[in-house]
Amino acid sequence: MLDERSKRVLCAVVESYIDNPDPVGSRYVTKRYSFGFSPATSRNIMADLEDMGFLSQPHTSAGRVPTDKGYRFYVENLLMEKVSFHSEIAELLTRRLKSLREDIDSLLDETSKTLSSLSHYLGLAVTPGPEESTLGRIEIIPYSDERLAVILFTNEGIIKHKVIKNDLSLSRHDLNRIARYLNREYAGFTIKEIRQHLLAEMEREQALCDSLVSRALRLCRDVMSYYGANVFIAGLAEIIELPDFSDVERIKELSRTIEDKRAIIKLIDRIIDAEGVQVVIGSENPVREMKALSVIASAYREGERPGGVIGIIGPTRMDYSSAISLVSTAARFLSSIFDKGGRG
Amino acid sequence: MLDERSKRVLCAVVESYIDNPDPVGSRYVTKRYSFGFSPATSRNIMADLEDMGFLSQPHTSAGRVPTDKGYRFYVENLLMEKVSFHSEIAELLTRRLKSLREDIDSLLDETSKTLSSLSHYLGLAVTPGPEESTLGRIEIIPYSDERLAVILFTNEGIIKHKVIKNDLSLSRHDLNRIARYLNREYAGFTIKEIRQHLLAEMEREQALCDSLVSRALRLCRDVMSYYGANVFIAGLAEIIELPDFSDVERIKELSRTIEDKRAIIKLIDRIIDAEGVQVVIGSENPVREMKALSVIASAYREGERPGGVIGIIGPTRMDYSSAISLVSTAARFLSSIFDKGGRG
């Protein structure tokens, strides 16, 4: 599709621009990369690349800037080679996460902070959601006269608790039976499966009387409906320092992105089933507020099964190479923690 | 200290400036408030107010802008009168929090969002910290072969869980005894008291052998040290829209403030013991990044005892009157929830 020379020029322009957010001129790039041909030739090539949509000009007589398509080509090129190991984050994570191993929320919170401080972009970390988490055990503890605390243990090491009203004034004995019943029925299934199963089951039960089973189901539904992925995003103060966000409008977009966790979860759904590091560049992103941002993300695994997602969010003019190796290394690191942890 | 006329002029200037972030001129303010004297007289008064430090001029021939001291005077004046009830937030909170009553984290998260969306500033909500929370009950649940889940119930309705390694390979029986021991010893004390007591106790125990008590203490320490207040801040996307934050530097300060929860907790310590709504204006704030921001905050109560804190963070040029009534109403509302809830 592109001849060797065009490739070299395109990648050179992208790299120069990532280094320094000024439109890249033919003279500059030719000198810096000593192509072996003159600026005039580069100009011709760059004009062609612009026609093909890889580069664009802010105005007639400025240098060139990569388009999202240009970044995409550059990234594909990067991904052809083996992703390098980023020893710095491996070390940092080892040190910081040592004491947090037992608590997945703190673990991911710290991971997002570490990703941010090493990349100077936004660090992202998401716990396994209802589709990934499988129920390990459920415990019901009477908490006050009118309230029950339900504790949910997943096989991923997530614990969630929810207080619910003891509307049906169930006795301690009943609660034990309910817990045993639910554990027997649902342990090992994902939260999502359980939700679906609950719906079906409840319809069937409705015909019958107000049995213990139907109480158990109602209680379980209340708890399950509450289950959601936790999203950790860190580094706003860091990323704002970049020249890409010297414009207030861009910062507004960014803060909307950070506050709207649902959009992130929507995005995550696409990434979680894919293998390896995923790169979403600018306008490729379906979320409107993120069309000027790029996302580098990877799922981490819990043994065989997918867990949650971690990643980096930055401007489209982003150091993809380093971000990719950071995310890749961190994801492998997290997966290894969970493997060794032997949870469940 | 100030004669009646000066007061009127000062408050008029502050109000005008809050309405509209342009320096306030003598002609404008005199017309708008029909003082009964001419702009020239206002000019004299305003010059005096400037000498006294209540007003300042951005440059020689601009109008006046309130200083922090000016805002302080204005706010003291406001607080003399009865704080008005803000029915809108009462309604909204009633509606939104109905279903969340049982979970203090969601409750406060939603409160901070509501405060933000009604004020268009940052909404702040903090759970009770170790000094306010009293232990209700502790439960220890074996979780996997090597791990224990410790569930902490406070009388404030907070539940925290922590997974810890079962280093000492305690049996189920031992765990029950430990839990019973801890509940007997510590129920009813604040987390902070328990921490202090633990320290003393552990030193005494160290002399003795590795008894069950000393294991209980160690386990308890791990859990307690993890206990901290949760800080919820919402509304960055909202507050950035204000003209006060059209400057990128200001936004950077703001995002640093939001990311540094420790600074917020430090600030909260001063507010929690005070009665009613507290106002911290700009440079009065000990936290450096917040010297251009004002905080309106109030503790909410759990029955007799202080709970956590809620509040609003905005620019010093802030609608204090409305913010104060919002915070006051919301705090009373939360306190009433906890009262009715009859937790503990």
Place this chain on the structure above:
DNA sequence: TATTAGCACTCTGTGAGGGAGAGTGCTAAG
């Protein structure tokens, strides 16, 4: 034929200069 040097052209960014507008401070009159 592909490459290159040269050159005219275009567009931005910056800084100077000038005028309008707003508001002050001072003075002198009421």
Place this chain on the structure above:
DNA sequence: CTTAGCACTCTCCCTCACAGAGTGCTAATA
């Protein structure tokens, strides 16, 4: 003590001109 009048100051905005950077085209070159 208050007020009208007026000169003065400072910002903001507009325009203009110019330097600088980079392009696209053309004609010469290997």
